[in-house]
Amino acid sequence: MQTKDLITRLSQEAPAKSQLRSPVFFSAGLILILTIYGVGAQIFLGSRPDLVTQFTRPLFIAEISLLTILAMSSAIAAILAMYPDAYQKPGLLRLPYFVFAALLALLFFEVFMPDDARMITPPFSMAGRECSICIAMLSFLPACLIFGVLRRGASVHPLLAGSLAVMAAAGMGCLILRLFEPNDTLAHLVTWHYMATFVFACLGAIAGRWLLKW
Amino acid sequence: MNVTAPSQNKYSELVILLRAANDGDAACYQKFLSDVSIILRRVVVRKLPANDVEDVLQDILISIHKARHTYDCERPLFPWLLTIARFRINDHLRKLYANARHELLDPDAMPGISSDVTETIEDAEYIEKLLDCVPERERKILKMMHGDGYTAKETGTHLGMNESAVKVAAHRAMKKIRMRFGT
Numbered sequence: 571m572q573t574k575d576l577i578t579r580l581s582q583e584a585p586a587k588s589q590l591r592s593p594v595f596f597s598a599g600l601i602l603i604l605t606i607y608g609v610g611a612q613i614f615l616g617s618r619p620d621l622v623t624q625f626t627r628p629l630f631i632a633e634i635s636l637l638t639i640l641a642m643s644s645a646i647a648a649i650l651a652m653y654p655d656a657y658q659k660p661g662l663l664r665l666p667y668f669v670f671a672a673l674l675a676l677l678f679f680e681v682f683m684p685d686d687a688r689m690i691t692p693p694f695s696m697a698g699r700e701c702s703i704c705i706a707m708l709s710f711l712p713a714c715l716i717f718g719v720l721r722r723g724a725s726v727h728p729l730l731a732g733s734l735a736v737m738a739a740a741g742m743g744c745l746i747l748r749l750f751e752p753n754d755t756l757a758h759l760v761t762w763h764y765m766a767t768f769v770f771a772c773l774g775a776i777a778g779r780w781l782l783k784w
Numbered sequence: 785m786n787v788t789a790p791s792q793n794k795y796s797e798l799v800i801l802l803r804a805a806n807d808g809d810a811a812c813y814q815k816f817l818s819d820v821s822i823i824l825r826r827v828v829v830r831k832l833p834a835n836d837v838e839d840v841l842q843d844i845l846i847s848i849h850k851a852r853h854t855y856d857c858e859r860p861l862f863p864w865l866l867t868i869a870r871f872r873i874n875d876h877l878r879k880l881y882a883n884a885r886h887e888l889l890d891p892d893a894m895p896g897i898s899s900d901v902t903e904t905i906e907d908a909e910y911i912e913k914l915l916d917c918v919p920e921r922e923r924k925i926l927k928m929m930h931g932d933g934y935t936a937k938e939t940g941t942h943l944g945m946n947e948s949a950v951k952v953a954a955h956r957a958m959k960k961i962r963m964r965f966g967t
Binding site for chain 2: 571
């Protein structure tokens with residue numbers, strides 16, 4: 571087919587198409603839904619018995635803040651990624667990875683705090699995999715929702731968009747679990763919470779490649 | 785990706801055309817796609833071989849058609865347009881490289897791979913030495929049949945012998961060589 575014929579055909583079959591709403595609208599909506607979901611899941615699961623005490627520890631507050639920022643920034647970045655030009659703010663697409671790196675750096679920093687009870691490292695066990703499964707279950711619905719929203723756009727970074735979508739959902743799952751589970755062991759957190767989140771994000775990238783084709 | 789940007793008037797016209805197209809104006813949409821295809825062809829030509837240009841250009845136009853609702857008319861058009869173009873060009877290149885990796889190599893097309901074994905001096909000298917122990921006529925028969933690739937019939941025609949005589953002579957020559965060199 572000649573390019574000229576294609577242009578004629580495309581112009582003839584083009585009905586009026588309403589413009590996709592701005593990323594601010596989608597981001598605000600998504601953050602609102604994630605917050606409601608998070609609060610609902612937390613109420614359902616309950617909270618850790620020492621939550622109030624933990625919130626007196628600056629490092630715990632920093633960790634929870636970073637997790638919240640990770641979930642929110644990933645949600646915003648995923649929404650931006652559904653616009654071909656990333657709404658002309660491509661730098662924001664990488665922000666969640668920096669937040670994730672900051673989170674890991676914070677945990678690494680805590681290794682050198684001898685007074686912290688979190689330094690007590692129990693022997694490695696596979697029992698912690700329940701946490702990863704729990705994060706996966708908690709993040710399944712939000713991830714489906716975000717993928718559904720992303721499919722309305724036209725991402726030119728399907729891998730990145732998929733990874734960000736899952737990172738947002740898994741970040742929320744991590745946050746909920748962190749406020750529920752009283753286990754503060756660094757090795758456990760790194761292995762079964764944060765590395766699991768990273769692996770889920772990688773799987774999300776693979777899913778994005780197939781689900782966000784257009 | 786550098787592209788010569790059209791004048792400000794032309795640029796504003798493109799934005800107006802796309803906005804009208806999104807409102808359902810087919811004529812404006814056709815004009816928009818035609819104008820844009822001229823700009824995009826220049827981009828694609830720089831990146832791809834000439835025989836792929838039209839295919840990729842059409843891919844880009846279809847992608848613009850599918851993604852036209854994602855363009856915000858308040859924002860610059862060209863970053864949006866060129867990102868889609870780059871995405872499709874890279875997609876095409878990825879497929880091209882993937883296919884190239886799985887392509888079968890044709891030994892005939894590779895120079896030097898199927899060269900004649902007698903081309904090197906050492907090999908040629910060795911064969912000459914083998915042929916020294918047989919009479920001139922038999923040597924000629926062996927050279928024609930095993931070196932030049934003639935059949936027994938063609939060799940016979942060339943040397944004025946019948947086909948079976950050529951075969952017998954070739955057989956005897958080979959036997960002599962084997963007895964002499966034990967090969």
